[in-house]
Amino acid sequence: MFDLHRFPPARLHGHYPENLLTESRLEHALRAGLGRLPLAATVRPSLLRRLAKRVEQAGEAMRLLDDAELAAVACSLKPQLRQSGLRRDLVVRAFALVREVASRRLGMRHYPVQVMGGFVLLLGMVAEMETGEGKTLTATLAACTAALAGIPVHVITVNDYLARRDAGITRPIYEFLGLSVGTIVAGMDLPSRRAAYACDITYCTNKEVVFDYLKDRIALGNRPGPIQLSVRRLCGKGGQSALLLRGLPFAIVDEADSVLIDEARTPLIISGPGSEVADGEELYHAAIDAATRFDEGAHFTIDHGKRTLELTEDGKGLIALLAAVLGSAWQGMRRREQLITQALSALHLFKLDRDYLVHDGKVKIIDEYTGRVMADRSWELGLHQLIEAKEGLAISPRNETIAKISYxxxxRRYCYLAGMTGTAREVAGELWSVYRLNVVRVSTNKPLIREALPFRYYKSVEEKWQALGERVRELHETGRPVLIGTKTVAASEEVSRRLWRAGVQHVVLNARQDENEAQIIAEAGHAGKVTVATNMAGRGTDIHLGPGVKELGGLHVIATELHDAKRIDRQLFGRCGRQGDPGSHEALVSFEDEIFSRRSKSLVGLVACRCGGEGVLGRVVARLFSDEVQRWMQNAHFHLRSELLRFDEQTEKTMAFSGKGE
Structure with a gap:
């Protein structure tokens, strides 16, 4: 049954609200048995439409009020929401109020579909809204209503740029309602972070909020409780005031599939200076040198789906032979095998300008989902130092893990969790299985007229780049703006070189060139503009069409490589054809692309030889094969996330039994 009253604000007050309840044996068995089967949606579209209509009706009276009278409505609504909770009639009034304020302060009135999305968020579900439907504005409905009820809200997005942008856009709404808004981005000091989390609504990235939570856990040493906080205050250690967050009350996760699914393959770790072994630099260089003598297949195997590497018996034997001449540091069997495995990973699994770049003599990790550099992040277990040795850089001190948690x-520790994204249906089962989040599809405000052109397949990368240059030049001559999406920094720079040779003026947006991101995105929809971008332009970015571009056919998007998940391709294609605008998209794919290299070479070669992208039948077979490869990769990633979650749950139980914190 649809019931907003199940969100009592009182539960979200106190020392440090968070959900630390563990699953019962029955719940765990059901989740394991049902796997990714989602629960039937508990809210019907017809009900959401009726609620949106009620908000529209309540808003008619508010249109007649002046600003002072509208502010008085907000003041009167606060105590009612705090006393009665999120009662349906109060929520309808709150939504109507926010809608009117947005109209006056931003010149944007929430569409009925955005109102429907706001109700989905307040119900603790994931709203699947097509890209371009205004999720930033949709979030303000749920965020303002919860904040007026006294519930601290975290609006979580995928990068600093979007956190700053969304907080800046929506700030006038919050301030009119007497609500404070803070922003958390990389590089902020602790007092500034504490002040931002103390606001009614805080915009932050997923990584920043997790690391700040881990800092709180380190400060507390164990699970926080009122007695422990009181003791800390009596001992002069600051109690609650020494912590960064006020707990985990209510989170609205933007790009929920990216944050909750894609990035959940890697745990978040806080590390500190470790006790580096003597001659550490020499050891890492020796390991890289030794690893070059190992042959794939004979000495080690690679699982490209899981992106892991395993030594064979012959490989272990070769390590033993090398250890005899490498010195005492190589005498421990487990230690030397781990070192060589990490060295082989550095050589074969981690690539320059794909997984990392070198800047100012340091290795900078690139986030594969956002395309951005992750400042002050490093790989664990000596991998970072081995990559530095591989690139001939100075070796940085190795750190030791202090705290660790998975996404x-x-x-799952948020008392109430909600999300929104344009691409959730493919992972609806996993969202339910892991987070107990249902996905509710919200219709578009205007009919989509985006045109999907057939994918083009080529036998070699060289053929693909030549075809791309011709295709871009052809589109550029018509005056249409073009967005070219690439998976890596290296690919974006290769495309750039090809376009310069073809005489096509363009701009590049990647982790190495991100200073003018806002300006590049703002101009990408103007006539004659050609933009080459990594995933930085794939999520959350609004590309508005310039004068006369609609008549030319709108923005054209070209994907130069398929991602592991179709959802990420759809995110890129969603940059065009937004809010009823015209637009089109296509993909130029080579059978030498990385995604195909992870499958059987003989099978890929057979498809490439027989299809080659020529003829209708060839294109259909090639598309079916690429779809199968993406499904295979998605399943591999799902199993990897499942293994991480099982390991994390076992670790949590072990730590709870031992009395240790994270």
Whole structure:
């Protein structure tokens, strides 16, 4: 039954609200048995439409009020929401109020579909809204209503740029309603972070909020409780005031599939200076040198789906032979095998300008989902130092893990969790299985007229780049703006070189060139503009069409490589054809692309030889094969996330039994 009253604000007050309840044996068995089967949606579209109509009706009276009278409505609504909770009639009034304020302060009145999305968020579900439908504005409905009820709200997005942008856009709404808004971005000091989390609504990235939570856990040493906080205050250690967050009350996760699914493959770790072994630099260089003598297949195997590497018996034997001449540091069997495995990973699994770049003599990790550099992040277990040795850089000190948590375990600790994204249906089962989040599809405000052109397949990368240059030049001559999406920094720079040779003026947006991101995105929809971008332009970015571009056919998007998940391709294609605008998209794919290299070479070669992208039948077979490869990769990633979650749950139980914190 649809019931907003199940969100009592009182539960979200106190020392440090978070959900630390563990699953019962029955719940765990059901989740394991049902796997990714989602629960039937508990809210019907017809009901959402009726509620949106009620908000529209309530808003008619508010249109007649002046600003002072509208502010008085907000003041009177606050105590009612705090006393009665999120009662349906109060929520309808709150939504109507926010809608009117947005109209006056931003010149944007929420569409009925955005109102429907706001109700989905307040119900603790994931609203699947097509890209371009205004999720930033949709979030303000749920965020303002919860904040007026006294519930601290975290609006979580995928990067600093979007956190700053969304907080800046929506700030006038919050301030009119007497609500404070803070922003958390990389590089902020602790007092500034504490002040931002103390606001009614805080915009932050997923990584920043997780690391700040881990800092709180380190400060507390164990699970926080009122007695422990009181003791800390009596001992002069600051109690609650020494912590960064006020707990985990209510989170609205933007790009929920990216944050909760894609990035859940890697745990978040806080590390500190470790006790580096003597001659550490020499050891890492020796390991890289030794690893070059190992042959794939004979000495080690690679699982490209899981992106892991395993030594064979012959490989272990070769390590033993090398250890005899490498010195005492190589005498421990487990230690030397781990070192060589990490060295082989550095050589074969981690690529320059794909997984990392070198800047100012340091290795900078690139976030594969956002395309951005992750400042002050490093790989663990000596991998970072081995990559530095591989690139001939100075070796940085090795750190030791102090605190660690997975995204799955962290986000399940929010008392109430909601999300929004344009691409959730493919992972609806996993969202329910892991987070107990249902996905509710919200219709578009205007009919979509985006045109999907057939994918083009080529036998070699060289053929693909030549075809791309010709295609871009052809579109550029018509005056249409073009967005070219690439998976890596290296690919974006290769495309750039090809376009310069073809005489096509363009701009590049990647982790190495991100200073003018806002300006590049703002101009990408103007006539004659050609933009080459990594995933930085794939999520959350609004590309508005310039004068006369609609008549030319709108923005054209070209994907130069398929991602592991179709959802990420759809995110890129969603940059065009927004809010009823015209637009089109296509993909130029080579059978030498990385995604195909992870499958059987003989099978890929057979498809490439027989299809080659020529003829209708060839294109259909090639598309079916690429779809199968993406499904295979998605399943591999799902199993990897499942293994991480099982390991994390076992670790949590072990730590709870031992009395240790995270």
């Amino acid at each position: 799955q375990r962290f986000f």
